[in-house]
Amino acid sequence: MLEHYLTAFATILLPQNLLAICLGGLWGILAGALPGISTSMGVVLLLPFTYAMSPIGAFTILVSAYCGGITGGSITSILFGIPGEPSSVPTVIEGHAMAKQGHAAYALWVFLFCSIGGGIFSVLVMMAATPVISNFALRFGPPEYFALTVLGLSVVSGLSGSSLLKGVIACFFGIFLATMGTDGITGLERFTFGTTILLGGINFVTAMVGMLAVSEIFIEAQEPFQEYKGAAGYTGMKTKSEFPKFSLYRQNWFNLLRSSCIGTVVGALPGAGATIASFLAYGEAARSSKHPEKFGNGAVDGLMASESANNASTGGSMTILLSLGIPGSNTTAMLVAAFMIHGMQPGPLLLTARPDIIYGIFVAMLLANIFLLGLTIGGIRLFLQLNKLPYSVFSAAIMILCTIGAFGISNNMDELYLMFAFGVIGYFMRKYGYPVAPAVLGLVLGDLAELSLRRSLLLNFGSPAILVTRPISAILLAGALVSIVYPLLKKPKALQQEAG
Amino acid sequence: MKKDELIANAGVVAFFVFMLVQASELKFVRRFGDMGSGFWPIIILSTAIFLSLLVLIINTRKYLQEKKAGAPQEPAISSGEARERRMKLVLSVICLLVYILIMPYIGFVLATLLYVPAFILALGERRKWVLAVSPFLVTAMAVAVFGRFIAMPLPRGVEAFAAFSRIFY
Numbered sequence: 001m002l003e004h005y006l007t008a009f010a011t012i013l014l015p016q017n018l019l020a021i022c023l024g025g026l027w028g029i030l031a032g033a034l035p036g037i038s039t040s041m042g043v044v045l046l047l048p049f050t051y052a053m054s055p056i057g058a059f060t061i062l063v064s065a066y067c068g069g070i071t072g073g074s075i076t077s078i079l080f081g082i083p084g085e086p087s088s089v090p091t092v093i094e095g096h097a098m099a100k101q102g103h104a105a106y107a108l109w110v111f112l113f114c115s116i117g118g119g120i121f122s123v124l125v126m127m128a129a130t131p132v133i134s135n136f137a138l139r140f141g142p143p144e145y146f147a148l149t150v151l152g153l154s155v156v157s158g159l160s161g162s163s164l165l166k167g168v169i170a171c172f173f174g175i176f177l178a179t180m181g182t183d184g185i186t187g188l189e190r191f192t193f194g195t196t197i198l199l200g201g202i203n204f205v206t207a208m209v210g211m212l213a214v215s216e217i218f219i220e221a222q223e224p225f226q227e228y229k230g231a232a233g234y235t236g237m238k239t240k241s242e243f244p245k246f247s248l249y250r251q252n253w254f255n256l257l258r259s260s261c262i263g264t265v266v267g268a269l270p271g272a273g274a275t276i277a278s279f280l281a282y283g284e285a286a287r288s289s290k291h292p293e294k295f296g297n298g299a300v301d302g303l304m305a306s307e308s309a310n311n312a313s314t315g316g317s318m319t320i321l322l323s324l325g326i327p328g329s330n331t332t333a334m335l336v337a338a339f340m341i342h343g344m345q346p347g348p349l350l351l352t353a354r355p356d357i358i359y360g361i362f363v364a365m366l367l368a369n370i371f372l373l374g375l376t377i378g379g380i381r382l383f384l385q386l387n388k389l390p391y392s393v394f395s396a397a398i399m400i401l402c403t404i405g406a407f408g409i410s411n412n413m414d415e416l417y418l419m420f421a422f423g424v425i426g427y428f429m430r431k432y433g434y435p436v437a438p439a440v441l442g443l444v445l446g447d448l449a450e451l452s453l454r455r456s457l458l459l460n461f462g463s464p465a466i467l468v469t470r471p472i473s474a475i476l477l478a479g480a481l482v483s484i485v486y487p488l489l490k491k492p493k494a495l496q497q498e499a500g
Numbered sequence: 501m502k503k504d505e506l507i508a509n510a511g512v513v514a515f516f517v518f519m520l521v522q523a524s525e526l527k528f529v530r531r532f533g534d535m536g537s538g539f540w541p542i543i544i545l546s547t548a549i550f551l552s553l554l555v556l557i558i559n560t561r562k563y564l565q566e567k568k569a570g571a572p573q574e575p576a577i578s579s580g581e582a583r584e585r586r587m588k589l590v591l592s593v594i595c596l597l598v599y600i601l602i603m604p605y606i607g608f609v610l611a612t613l614l615y616v617p618a619f620i621l622a623l624g625e626r627r628k629w630v631l632a633v634s635p636f637l638v639t640a641m642a643v644a645v646f647g648r649f650i651a652m653p654l655p656r657g658v659e660a661f662a663a664f665s666r667i668f669y
Contacts, residue, residue, distance in 0.1 A: 045650065165551060165554065165555055165558075166555060168551055169512065169548060169551045169552050169555065172544055172545075172547055172548035172551065173548065175544050176516075176519065176541065176544050176545060176548065179540060179541045179544070183537040185534065185537075186534070186536070186537045188526065188527065188537040190523075190526060190537055190538075190541065191519065191522060191523075191541075214596070217592070218589060218592060218593060221588050221589050221592040221622070221623055222585040222586075222588060222589045223585075224624075389634075390625065390627070390630050390634070391623075392619075392620035392623040392624070392625035392630065392634075393616070393620060393625075393630060393634040393637075393638060395619070395620075395623060396615070396616045396619045396620055396634070396638060397638050397641075399596065399619065400612060400615075400616075400638060400642055403599070403600065404642065404646050404652070404654070407652075407654070407655070408646075408652050411652075411653050413600070413603070413604050413655065416600040416603070417600065419600075420596060420597060420600055423593075423596070424593065428508065431508075432505055432508040432509075433505075434512075446544075450540040453540070454534060454535055454539070454540070457534070457535055458534055462534075462535070
């Protein structure tokens, strides 16, 4: 094994492969940061350029773009409140709140180190425990997925701010939105009202851009005019006082470890990926925090948790791809195409047939995560150029980014109409104290929750007993129950604070 | 507690009730063990109605208590300023709506060139150089990055507008 690693290091450290890491990483950061250009789209756009490359060079640039994309999604989340990736929603909530309080540089440094830390952790786990994780992931059937989504949805208390009841209603609204469109099991149209716009369901990126970013601009439009505002609270990353102290990471070591583990394990579950991982880790951080009241208002432990988890999911996702040939996320599904382009089939045989590729990918991902430290700072500087624009132009630029982002999802004007509608809905939700993040959570997890519940019931001839008789499912549901009941016991007055 | 908040709460209840009625009309295409297409939405909407009714009841009680106590509600801003803020919001919303409605007909380039000055005017921008330069700067950046570099198929518009858009991407 050591021999394989030495060969892989020698190969990846060649100048052309180091250049591939830099280019792939930068491209990934750009794709991840721009709303509407997802990490998977970033990887797809790179694929044609890899035809003529050597297999190892191709995978080096592709996995670097993958890691960069997950990291880049958080830059615009913190600076402008626009989630570049669905997994960045908790980062918008906490990171952008910190930026608004004048600590954008602090939030960026925290995000940077936690992202890189989470990514490196998952790569090390991937190197050491590929067979273990893949076997565990294979035990997940519909009941376990349903239990996982319930556990994911149970973090709603952490996203609800001062009004738990309104947060739960918003979450149910999001779950309801996920039912719109064609039923995945029966093929029946639901809540489409005879239109084609809703036939394919509501894309959560469209809803997310509308509810989080467009509504934010509507809210800010009401504020008194300012000549310059820029990215909220940015003081420059060279400011010493904004550099997080080592003690912050020492105090949060368990949070970081737990979040990285959640990210790696959830990332290894096909169809789960970075979004569920970051929400789960964020919810766990909210539950165990000494200052749960800070969540939603710039909680640094929440930011650390979501960032560690979403980057850690890359290693988990790659583990299941390399060991079993199953793509754990959209992006790894694109990587399957890359394997096929180069005449390979990812799966158990690949490790013995082409160890140079497998170990090369391990090393490339490790180095990509290290290189991302510098590359992300470059990416942040690039996006901060927007900061120099007059505030009104800055708002217009953000709105155009949102518009292009929503249009780019399916190159269809329908997405823009939906984005507009969600912008207005988001505005009214914020105005009347209904938090938007739980609605996004519900929309992201709702579809998987419904399909996995109905498939579970089909498997057991309509009996829900299957949900509690399978050990992993039972444990996850018990965890969800604790997660729902605990905040109510801890804050019995939460329901009474309804009016917010 | 303001009256419009109560109206909003009632609107939320009405929305969920309307959708529940729609859900109850979904035909159940059953296989043995399948709960049908309406099963999940009915559970979700019923729970949402219960919770939103709870919010409505709590807030109505609070409103009535405040009304009974006769606590006067001081407006944080003057009515003139409130009207101005409302106007800025409405204009911003209209600008975005018109932008996305005309884009498929006149294309991304022209729509953006018109949207940027209209939107920044709505926000209160009055500096002439900003109004003159920004539409071209923002549109050029957007077209260069998305239309040319990433080759995203941005809307081109119809007929003569499509020909105009093809000059740029």
